[in-house]
Amino acid sequence: MKITIRLIALVIIGSLMSTGVSAQNIPNADNEYEALMQKIRLDFAKNPSIDKDLKTYNEVDGSFTDVDYASIERTNWPPMKHIDRLSDFAFAYTNPQNKYYKDENLFAKIQKGLEYWHERNPWCHNWWYNQIAEPQRLGILLIQMRTGEKQLPTELEKKILERIEKDGGHPAKWTGANRTDIALHWIYRACLSENETDLKIALENAYSPVVYTTKEGFQHDNSYFQHGAQLYIGGYGDEILKGVTQIAMYTKGTQYAIPQDKLALLSKFMRETYYATMRGQYMLFDVLGRGVSRPEVTKKSHTALFAKRMIELDPAHINEYKDIISRLSGKHPADYALSPKHTHYFRGDYTLHIRPAYTFDVRMVSTRTARCEYGNGENLKTYFMSDGCTNIVTEGNEYANIFPVWNWTRIPGVTAPQVPQIPLAASDWQTLGTSTFAGGVSDSIYGASVYSYTDSYADINTSARKAWFFFDEEVVCLGAGIHSTSQYPVYTTVNQCLSTSEKAIIRHKNKQTEIVRGSFNYTSPEWILHNKIGYLFPNGGNVFVANQQQTGSWYDINHTAPKDSVQKDAFTICLDHGKQPSDAIYAYIIVPGMQTTDEVKKYQKKKNIEILSNTENLQAVRSNKSDILQMIFYCAGEFTYKDLTVKADKACALMVKIKGQNEMKLHIADPGQTQSNITIDIRMRKQSKTINCDYRNSGIYAGSTKAFDIVL
Template sequence: MKRILTLGIVLLTVNSLLPAQEITFSETKFNWGTVREQDGNVSHDFRFVNTGDKPLTIKNIITGCGCTSSEWTEKAYQPGEEGIIRLVYHPQGRTENDINLVAEIYTNRAAKGVVTLEMAGEIKREAPSYSSRYNPANGKRSQSPTYIPQDEYEQILERIREELYAKTTTQQADRATEKLLRSMLPEGKWSDLDYACFFRTNWEPVEHLKRLVTIAASYTDKQSRYYGNEVLYNAIRDALQYWVKQDPTCFNWWYNQISVPQTQASLLALMDAGQKKLPSEIRMPILKAMGERSDPRKWTGANKMDIAIHHLIRGCLLKNDSIVRVNADEIFYPVQIVANEGIQEDLSYHQHGPQLYIGGYGTVFVDNIVRMGNILNGTKYAMNPEKLTLFSNFIRNTYFNVFRSRYLDFSVTGRGVSRKGTLDYGDCAALFRNLQALDAKHAGEYADIARRFLTQEASYQRSDKNTMYHCSDYMLHNRQNYDFSVRTSSTRTNKTESGNGENLYGTYMSDGATNIRVNGNEYADIFPVWEWDRIPGTTLPAGEKRNPIDWGSKGTCTFTGGVSDGKYGVMTFKMDDYGVKAQKSWFMFDNEVVCLGSGIGSNVPTDIVTTVNQCHLDGNVWINTGKALRQATQGEFAFEQAPQWIWHDSIAYLFPQGNNIKLKMDRQKGNWAKINFNYPATEISMPIFNLVINHGQSPRNASYAYIVVPGINHPEKMKTYSCRHLKIERNDTEIQAVNNRKSGILQIVFFKPGTFDNEEIKVKALKPCVVQIKKSKGKVTDMQIADPQNQEKLKPGVDVIIL
């Protein structure tokens, strides 16, 4: 039975100040209440009017999952003309109990933004009844023969099978297989999967193949109670026949060329060890499709490797040396320094152009190399020693350093920041086991890192270092007690991308974003409730801004970068974007990071805000006003006079300059669908610590200064802490400089040629640059110089002179 629900629309009046095209809805949210599965589809009509003065067209409607479809009339709606968009929900065979769906409406409206429609409700179901066609009790277990691989192809396939078996216990795999067989329909499919799903992420049909991998593992694992059970074989055969007949394809190339063939490769590798082989009329069309639908030679970085892996498995199944050799070379090809996508000369990692992706695609790269390095180890297709040395250097000196405990730096994971659980990598036990086998020379170091992941002892065997990744506009400051990073972008690098409906509001993530981490989990899954115009470290106009371009765009800054001696560093960012100008620098020492901003100006008629931090509210907050020390309660605070310091979650924030400080400690609300179209719009809330400096509307030559002191595990310790060894020497539009007398380090940013003189040392810069000078017993022992414009290599005594 089809149920259609409609609401009346308020008639809208067109006046002379209309935009060119505009779509106005009478409502953008609707709740169906309780929907009974057995009643079939339900729909709702969202009514709209073209309130512009030119014709309006609807270009496309993207719904939140394959369970939802849309209907509309493809025509030009004249000014004042009404229309209807019908959204239909299909409850049959679904697994969710609550409806929280989003549809995005793409039109030619002058504002260019996407209009979002939301639907909610709950589903009432009847208990399903399953066919007994695939009841494993109707079959029996076979005897387990002794198996010895006869060649390297079989050895590689056996290692792949062992890897698949190790992903779960045999008992867990068997229980999952029983559940899947009970719910499989006689035609070899599952009713809860939408095989016509067209969504670009979370594409449901591939789950069909993943379920078959689970069943095939039980069928071929000699430890399984279902080893050789013919009922399992029949289920796999029938389900593959159904797949071959349907041949589902996705609008997202990644599923067609990577996810589906990789899953098919795993499935065929398992079935190659089965008591009964798949018939050629099933096996060969799958192998043929795997061979035809992708070519790793056309791709770079992680994508190249992903594609090559399933081709290599295909070659082993066919016992074709040429296919295996070519694709083994393709798998290890990205283990080299490149100028495009992959490992950069500074050991950062790029994907999708010059875009920082140490997490995300970088993680895929690491996982693939470790996995295939072990699978091919000892064969003629193994990775060569030179590549292993480079990979070891990358993973030990870059990859694991962006983690604090088991949690990733949010600024290196690209659009994946909008995915649930994206920062928490778990214990990665299998990864570390394989690394210790692959790179035995550094097994002890991997064991220490593995302990940090497993026990979440963030400081265990953590070394102090500072790295400037000049290829990626990223500085990482590692300390035993904390980690701090800065991410910017320039005309040389891409900003953090959106795409496939992900990271919809990450516009500002490459504009001076800072990660301040002591425990590691300060930002874990915070993103649906984040205020995206208050990303830590940034100076921005108030108001969230949706990412305007998919797949990344170049930055606008020509002056960003830093200098590092491997232990200390300073980074700068001369921002001119979104109607805001600001000169921002971060001075990184042992126990403190000094953050300076100058020349802040704006032609935007809204508040300009520098965010000190926006993280999970964890425990008490203490405020020292200089007159009193008090514990803050939940709520919002505006300080007429800046407090001396604010302490929260083992981090102290000091304010040596009398800025307009605002603190908010309260539950912030949001939903995953807002930032990632592939999630439901279920509202969630979290307590958030939100600390900012408000420069007011249209500021002129404003500035700020704050000092971050991580690792202060109790506010009482602030009684004995002193920052007198730190002196902010200058903070203006020509020079920003901080002197750390305890460490004997002077860090200077010259925004233009000039001279710095503090009566202790006189430094003349003939070109704009960043300088770090180290002194011992009154003498200069080291000087580091860098050009933030990345145009030339500057020389001490030539471009920068100590007078």
């Protein structure tokens, strides 16, 4: 182990000298632990302004007069301000550019403040603060103070480290991002105490979550779970990437560097999933878990740091990381260097469709996965977000900070009764869905997804067969078999996003008119154009439109957030199915990239799309442009289009691409993940073929797509 740490020291000293930092500036630069700590210091280096916080410092006992040390808040725990302020004091005291550099009075305040914290020992009812946040920040503070003109008393540092060890937990007892976060403060403590055994344990546990698993962590479909089978690409996905890439940078070039197989997994997740759910500088809101209820949470420009680290760790993909950084920094527009891509995450019940002109996703939930959580007083109106929620973005900021003013019964993509009070799921953590048929078929460029929605909880009593068909210029959204016994009207929300200064236009009764401020009901409009996105209604329907200011507060959805009133201009489109609909249907087509009304009309004339069936047994759409036929069979059935007949003996999702006179490509998936054999009979021009798609014993891949080349 000493050889290993020595290697770390040599690499770090070399990297410091290459950036203009002399080894003479490193305390005990020949000490391998100190060299590692210097790398940690560089990660957190800052030059804070502390005058405001000094005014609230209590000279008598080392506390801060405005901190509630008895608070039991589970989120934004007030006592953490104490450590954060002492950390700023420590960086001010040790930074030659700060006016408080080597200030003896400030040193005394830091020492007394640490003594107060240790004696008071505030305790949070949320374990995360006790076992992750507090130990990490104290560790960084102590590491920084080792560079000071004066050193903290050995006894004080020792008892703080003992408290960190006692309260901070063991990383092996946790999973995913939590394990990596705990391993981080083990690294800090091991360096401060020069404990080889603990450093080895920390490094082993830091990388151990970087594996594919059926539990919490990286899934075999390249999604990410935390808190059970709950999609958490953002939030906890952020955390594990932050921690693992941070530690990988510390150990780069040593025998404890991140193993190549783990680096490959990390790289694939980051490039193909994590950053793919970002458009421009913003992350799609439905992959953030309960964090969606926090201000500014969709803004992800700061995550460019992870990509910058990967440029050094994974140089084989340097150009991709540079493109990601360019988009996140705003140097290039949201569509820069994007290529067409379609992925259905069969483990996560999630679909992501990317085109240079737009990004569209669908979040579903089944009996295999958990609904979006609302724990710790956060995300209190999330109930419908897992029920076929969609993002439609071109720039990325279409939903930025809209959430406090949202009508949460009108989440984009969702079919729901307009209840006056959003219900809370049966449990704030890990409530499984009820659908037994949720999934999608994909060939990596095109695809179709399905969500057989049924919900009898809290008098919602609503069901629908919902499907999405993904092509190049458009996404076709169909619903059938809509039933409800709720006393409230049932809406399918097409979108609820921020309004723009550009005029919104509707074509209705052969006339184009501006949608002015207010709310309106239309019968069978042809289309709506708002913010460069066209919304077409090929089968008409009763359409509700609102273009108005909406009011709410962050506190309404997150009891740890401010109660201040928030107003935003919002634009909403819904299909109104009325009260207690029976066998209702809907159809709408999303066409992003429409700059003008003339472009919408031009698109209409092209007749790219044919909706061939929209019943509760079968939904089928054909793209005339790409010659692709997509079908959702909810039960055994047969479908004929011209001289092509497709018969399925079980429920499934199918995609047929005609390649020649008697050739085609068939893609099939089982959204029910029944692990059974599905038989498909195909007939065309008196020729036929039977395909046996065997999902028996497919295990974790039961929802994946299988492909067949067919020659009749």
